[in-house]
Each structure stands twice: as structure tokens, then as C-alpha cells.
Amino acid sequence: MLMLLISVNSKEQPGITLISAALLLSVVSMFKYLTHKADWAGISHWLLIIGTLITLGNIFVILQDVNMMTVQIIILIIIFSFYMLGYRWGIAYSLANLLPTLGFLLLQHETSYIIDFKPEKFDQSTIIICVFANFILTIFVIGHFYNAFIANIRQLKSVSDEQAQLNRKLELAMQKAEKSTHAKSEFLSTMSHEIRTPLNAVIGMTNLLLMNNPRGDQKENLDILKFSAGNLLSIVNDVLDFNKIESGKVAFENIRIDLPELLNNICGGFIIKAEEKGLLFKLDVDSRLKNKVFFGDPTRITQIIFNLVSNAIKFTQQGNVWVRATCVEDRHNTSTVLFSVKDTGIGIAQNNLEAIFEPFAQENITVTRQYGGTGLGLAIVKRLLELQGLQLNVNSKPGVGSEFSFQMEFDVSTEVIEPVEAPKPLPDANDLSYLQVLIAEDNIVNVMLMKKLLSKWKITPTIAENGALAVQKLQYGNFDIVLMDLQMPVMDGFEAAREIRKLVDPKKANTPIIALTASALFDIQEQVYESGMNNYVSKPFKPEDLFEKMQALVSIAS
Incomplete structure (x- = not known):
């Protein structure tokens, strides 16, 4: 210049x-x-x-x-x-x-x-100076552009390489996480099977002894045994339910529900527990909810109400427990229902309200020592509601009591539920001696338990120690129903059921099959039905559940 x-x-x-x-x-x-x-x-x-x-x-x-x-x-x-x-x-x-x-x-x-x-x-000299200076500036700018371009290309390649490396690491981490999750599920399933199998024998034998009209002192001991085994089963179920929810394996049904009847069934078993503790238990169902057909998931509603009521009774030493279902909004085809469970129990401090919803946590160590439990009940309730976009509300005061409530919207049918006349009881309803039952079971204790249980219904079963023998016995014998364990040597229950469905004789191929399983795999129900079995009961099971399912399947087959 x-x-x-x-x-x-x-x-x-x-x-x-x-x-x-x-x-x-x-x-x-x-x-x-x-x-x-x-x-x-x-x-x-x-x-x-x-x-x-x-x-x-x-x-x-x-x-x-x-x-x-x-x-x-x-x-x-x-x-x-x-x-x-x-x-x-x-x-x-x-x-x-x-x-x-x-x-x-x-x-x-x-x-x-x-x-x-x-x-x-x-003049010429000025033109030369200007042109030279302009070229120098142009070369300088283009040089900077070129260097910046090359630097960007190199940086882009470096970032791309780093991204690819991160993606590979992420993929490996995801694979490890999937393997870890799968291993955890398999571990829980295996442990569940291993725990449920002896529990099945403990609870089953206890039920059998209670059915034999024991003496008063014996009945007291058996009740304690049954209660303790039930608590152990409840802990196992809580862990498995929470694992299922955390793994995103929960699917919600939308089927017909008679809501008042469902609430009566849920709370029916708690009335005795409340009376044993000297508590007043009251179920209050809004009259507007009666004689209506709701659509929802009865299993999950049962799980939510059951956990809330169970906690209310457990943490209440004296006073009352109320369960209410109130219709807060009633439209033509939908209804919003407010569910609340209230007690006069120990209550919860305000600064501990968040902690009680954490898995495996309770308000404090003193509560855990005094009342026991896994600390999973409220965590399960909260997550089940959150998966449906709902919120659990808590109102509690130490020494006064707690109230847990949530609102749920249901689709409602316009049809009205008509009262159904109860079927007349059959003479000697416990007599199933006319049934030919085949049991496929490899566990000796479970075989003994099943024999004793079926003898109460006057059934003498035939035993097959594995799935292959079950198929063979059914092929050459006549049976009305098969009780099939799932985990057996030689041939498991799933494969045995598939082989039975392939038999040439259509009557034998369509023999009703009930799966007896101590497994807790998330898709066990789907696997049971896919293999051709008609129904299943989870060990440990209630004798009346097995009895009802056997009766229902045999009556359909006949």
C-alpha cells in the first residue's frame, strides 16, 4: 500500500x-x-x-x-x-x-x-504494483481457503473414524448389555424354577395336610408353615415381576371387566387378614360402576390394588383400611375411576415419600426389620401406572396413616351386565374318578405330591418320567387329560406336546394338556400355547385352580 x-x-x-x-x-x-x-x-x-x-x-x-x-x-x-x-x-x-x-x-x-x-x-508501474498486490492477496486468501478445506477434510475423517470407533464400542456395549440382560433373565428364571419346585412341594403338602382335617394344634402349625411359604413365594414373585417390568416385557390387555366383581375378588382374601389383626376393612364401590362392562387389564389392576392393600394391612397395627372406587367422570363410552387405598397405619415422613418408590427400598431400616418385605411392591405399582401414563398420588402423615390414589380411564360398553344364575352344584363335585390322567413329571417329590393331591379327587394317575414316555404312553393308552411338566430330560414338555398333536388318532391328538411349570420366563404363556397345550398352572399352585382347569378342559373335550 x-x-x-x-x-x-x-x-x-x-x-x-x-x-x-x-x-x-x-x-x-x-x-x-x-x-x-x-x-x-x-x-x-x-x-x-x-x-x-x-x-x-x-x-x-x-x-x-x-x-x-x-x-x-x-x-x-x-x-x-x-x-x-x-x-x-x-x-x-x-x-x-x-x-x-x-x-x-x-x-x-x-x-x-x-x-x-x-x-x-x-500508469504502467502503478498497474504492475496493484496487480501484483491483488494477486498476492488472492493467493493468500485461496491458500487459507485451501488449508481450511484440507483441515476440515482431515478433521471430518478423524471425527468419522472416532464416530465409527464409538459406534463399534457402542455396539459391543449393547451386545454385552443384551447378553447381561438375557443372562439375568435366564438366571432369574432358573432360580425361580429351582425355588418354586421345592416351594410347590412345601405348599402342596401343606394344603394336603390341611384338607385332612388336622387337630387344632396341627392346623395352627400348618397355617404358620403355609403363611411362611406364601411369604417366600411372594418375595420371589415380586422380584420376577419387577424384572419383567424393567425389561419392558409388560403388555397390557384390553378385555371385558366387571369392575365391582374384580374389586370384591381382590379384597375378599384381605378381609380375613384384616380381621386377624383386629382391623376394620371396608370396600366401597361407587354404585355408578355397577352393571357396566368396562374394558381394561384385570391382571394389572389386580396387581396394583393387591400391592397397595397388602401394604396398608401390613403397616397398620390398629384402626381401619378403606378401599374405594369412585366414578369421577362418566361419559357415554368412557369412565374415569378414582381408586384409593387408605389406612390408619404408621404413615410416611414427607422427606421419605420419594424413597419408598425406589426398588428394594423402604422408608428406613427399622421398618424393614419390623415389617419385612422386599420393598418392591410400591416400585411395581408406580412403574405399572407410569407405563400406562398414570400417576400415583400419596398423602401421608407419620402416626396418622397414608392414602394412595390414582385415576384410570376405561372404555365402557353400552351393554348392561345381566345377573347370571349360578349353576347348580354337581353331586359329589370332588369326585373325578372317571378321569384317566397322565402326569409327565421327572421330580420324585412332585410325583408324590401330585399322586396325593389327585387321590383327594379319587384319581389314580399314570406317571411318565419324561416327555418321550408321555408321548408313548398316550399313543398306546387312553387318557382324558395330560398334566405336563415343562423341564424334563430326554424330551421336554413343549416338544412332547407338539408330538402329541401330531398323533394319527385325532382323539388322542386333541387330548387336553395342562402345563405344570415352575419357570418364570416372560413369554412362558406364549410358548405354552404355541406348543399346542391348552392351559397352564404355575408352581406352586392352588389345588382349586388345577381342579377348575381340569374340569373345564375335560367338559369341553367331552
Whole structure:
């Protein structure tokens, strides 16, 4: 810039000299300002404004022409504007330079552009200096663009490689997590099977002894044994239910429900427990909920209410437990029901309300020692409600009691439930001696238990120690029903059921099969039905459940 000023000054060109001096002074001033304050955007704007004014001044006043140097300067302004200020300002400065220049060229082409100022001309030495300087600046800018482009490509490749490496690590982590989850599920299933199998014998034998009209002292001992085994089974079930919920394996049904009847069935068993503790238990169902057909998931509703009521009774030493179902909104085809479980128990401190919903946690260690339990009940309730987009509300005060409530919306059918006349009891309802029963079971204790249990119904079963023998015995014998264990040597229950369904004799191929399983795999029900079995009971099972299912399947088959 200094060389250009010296060159034009020696040629006595005042206009170009003034512009060159102003440009040099501006560049030096802006450089000093930039070193003092790093205002890159402000300096860029001033530099581009000055460049634009000089370019337009040269075109319209000083030179009154568009020459190669002017074009070079416009190109530099365009490049610098995008490079320093981005796309939006780049477009603005580009148009500010290009539009007036194109206007001047059109004006010059159509008419004679004449103003009262004699145009000045660059001599050859000045042109050489300007062209050289412009080329140097162009090379400098393009060099920076190239280096930035190469750096971006390298950085992009590096980021891409890092991303690919992270993706590989993430994939490995996901595979490990899936294997870990699968291993945990398998472990819980195996442990469940191993725990449920002896529990089946303990609870089954206890039930058999209770059915034999024991003496008062014996009955008391058997009740304690049954209660303890039931508590152990409840702990196992809580762990498995929570694992199922956390694994996202919960599917909600939408089937017909008689809500008052469901609540009566849930609470029926708790009345005795409450009376044993000297508590007043009351179930209050809104009359507007009666004689209606609701649609929902009775299993999950039962699980939620059961856990809340069980906790209310467990943590209440004296007083009352209320269960209420109130219709808060009743429309033509939907109803919103408020469920609440209230007690006069120990209550919960305000600062512990969040902790009670954490898995395997209770309010404090004293509560755990005094009342026992896994601390999973409320965690299961909360997660089951959250999976349906619902919220569990808690109102509690230590020493006064607690109230847990939630609202649930149901689809409602317009049809009315008609009272069904109860079927007349059959004579000697426990006599199933006419049934030929085949039991496929490899566990000796379970075989003994099943024999004793079926003898109460006057059944003498045939035993097959594995699935292959069960298929063989059914092929050459006549049986009304098969009770099939699932985990057996040689051939498991699933394969045995499939082989039975392939038998040539249609009557034998369609023999009703009930699965007896201590497994807790999430998809066990689906596997049972897919293999061709008709129903299943989970060990330990209630004798009346097995009795009802056997009776129902045999009556259908006959």
C-alpha cells in the first residue's frame, strides 16, 4: 500500500493519491484497533465498507471505468466478505459491489457517462504494483481457503473414524448389555424354577395336610408353615415381576371387566387378614360402576390394588383400611375411576415419600426389620401406572396413616351386565374318578405330591418320567387329560406336546394338556400355547385352580 502511494504521488494524480492515502491510513488504524481490541467482525465491516466505497469511487468518479484492477478488488471484497463474515453478509457486500458496477457498465454502454471531473489513469508501474498486490492477496486468501478445506477434510475423517470407533464400542456395549440382560433373565428364571419346585412341594403338602382335617394344634402349625411359604413365594414373585417390568416385557390387555366383581375378588382374601389383626376393612364401590362392562387389564389392576392393600394391612397395627372406587367422570363410552387405598397405619415422613418408590427400598431400616418385605411392591405399582401414563398420588402423615390414589380411564360398553344364575352344584363335585390322567413329571417329590393331591379327587394317575414316555404312553393308552411338566430330560414338555398333536388318532391328538411349570420366563404363556397345550398352572399352585382347569378342559373335550 505504501509503494502504491509513493508511485501515484510521483505522477501527480491527486484523486488516486488521496484514495491511496486514505486506504493506507484506514488499514493501519484498523490494524492497531484490532491489536488493542479483538473486534474481528467490526474491523471486517469497516474494511469491506471502505473497500466498497473506494471501488465505487474509482468507477464513478476517479477512473470512470471498470478495469482489471477494479474487477480484482471486487473479487477480493466478495471473497473477504464471505470468508470473514459468513453467508448473509457475503451476499450483502457482493450485491453492494456488483449491482452498481453492472449499472455503470449498462449506463456506459447505452449513453455517454460524463461528469464534471477529469478521469485519472494509472500508469504502467502503478498497474504492475496493484496487480501484483491483488494477486498476492488472492493467493493468500485461496491458500487459507485451501488449508481450511484440507483441515476440515482431515478433521471430518478423524471425527468419522472416532464416530465409527464409538459406534463399534457402542455396539459391543449393547451386545454385552443384551447378553447381561438375557443372562439375568435366564438366571432369574432358573432360580425361580429351582425355588418354586421345592416351594410347590412345601405348599402342596401343606394344603394336603390341611384338607385332612388336622387337630387344632396341627392346623395352627400348618397355617404358620403355609403363611411362611406364601411369604417366600411372594418375595420371589415380586422380584420376577419387577424384572419383567424393567425389561419392558409388560403388555397390557384390553378385555371385558366387571369392575365391582374384580374389586370384591381382590379384597375378599384381605378381609380375613384384616380381621386377624383386629382391623376394620371396608370396600366401597361407587354404585355408578355397577352393571357396566368396562374394558381394561384385570391382571394389572389386580396387581396394583393387591400391592397397595397388602401394604396398608401390613403397616397398620390398629384402626381401619378403606378401599374405594369412585366414578369421577362418566361419559357415554368412557369412565374415569378414582381408586384409593387408605389406612390408619404408621404413615410416611414427607422427606421419605420419594424413597419408598425406589426398588428394594423402604422408608428406613427399622421398618424393614419390623415389617419385612422386599420393598418392591410400591416400585411395581408406580412403574405399572407410569407405563400406562398414570400417576400415583400419596398423602401421608407419620402416626396418622397414608392414602394412595390414582385415576384410570376405561372404555365402557353400552351393554348392561345381566345377573347370571349360578349353576347348580354337581353331586359329589370332588369326585373325578372317571378321569384317566397322565402326569409327565421327572421330580420324585412332585410325583408324590401330585399322586396325593389327585387321590383327594379319587384319581389314580399314570406317571411318565419324561416327555418321550408321555408321548408313548398316550399313543398306546387312553387318557382324558395330560398334566405336563415343562423341564424334563430326554424330551421336554413343549416338544412332547407338539408330538402329541401330531398323533394319527385325532382323539388322542386333541387330548387336553395342562402345563405344570415352575419357570418364570416372560413369554412362558406364549410358548405354552404355541406348543399346542391348552392351559397352564404355575408352581406352586392352588389345588382349586388345577381342579377348575381340569374340569373345564375335560367338559369341553367331552
